[in-house]
Amino acid sequence: MSIIQKLWWFFKLEKRRYLVGIVALVLVSVLNLIPPMVMGRVIDAITSGQLTQQDLLLSLFYLLLAAFGMYYLRYVWRMYILGTSYCLGQIMRSRLFKHFTKMSSAFYQTYRTGDLMAHATNDIN
Structure with a gap:
C-alpha cells in the first residue's frame, strides 16, 4: 500500500486547502511568464525607436505587479500546502x-523507548 493510499x-x-495551494502554485508559474514577455516588448520598442516614457x-508597473503577485501567491501556496503537511x-x-x-508495560520492556522515539520521529517527519 503506497503512502498516498494510506494518507488519502x-x-x-x-482537499480545499490543497486545491487552493495548487491553484496558487499554477498562478505563480503563469506570472513567471510575464517579466520576460514585458522585457522583450521593451527591448523591441527600444530597438525600433518607439519606446515612450509612458510605455x-x-x-x-506590469513588472512590479507581477513581482508582488508572485510574492503573495508563493506565500499562499506555501502556507496552504506546507502548512497542511505540518497539520498532518x-x-x-x-x-x-x-x-x-x-x-502494555511488557511492550516497553521488549522495545527500548529511545528506539521507539527515534523511529517515531524519523518516520513521521
Missing part, C-alpha cells in the same frame, strides 16, 4: 502518542 483520508479532509512606466504531522504524532499510551 487526510487529503480528502483537507516604459507601464512596463515597470501533528495529527500523526497525536495518534502515535495515543497508541503508545495504550501499550
Whole structure:
C-alpha cells in the first residue's frame, strides 16, 4: 500500500486547502511568464525607436505587479500546502502518542523507548 493510499483520508479532509495551494502554485508559474514577455516588448520598442516614457512606466508597473503577485501567491501556496503537511504531522504524532499510551508495560520492556522515539520521529517527519 503506497503512502498516498494510506494518507488519502487526510487529503480528502483537507482537499480545499490543497486545491487552493495548487491553484496558487499554477498562478505563480503563469506570472513567471510575464517579466520576460514585458522585457522583450521593451527591448523591441527600444530597438525600433518607439519606446515612450509612458510605455516604459507601464512596463515597470506590469513588472512590479507581477513581482508582488508572485510574492503573495508563493506565500499562499506555501502556507496552504506546507502548512497542511505540518497539520498532518501533528495529527500523526497525536495518534502515535495515543497508541503508545495504550501499550502494555511488557511492550516497553521488549522495545527500548529511545528506539521507539527515534523511529517515531524519523518516520513521521
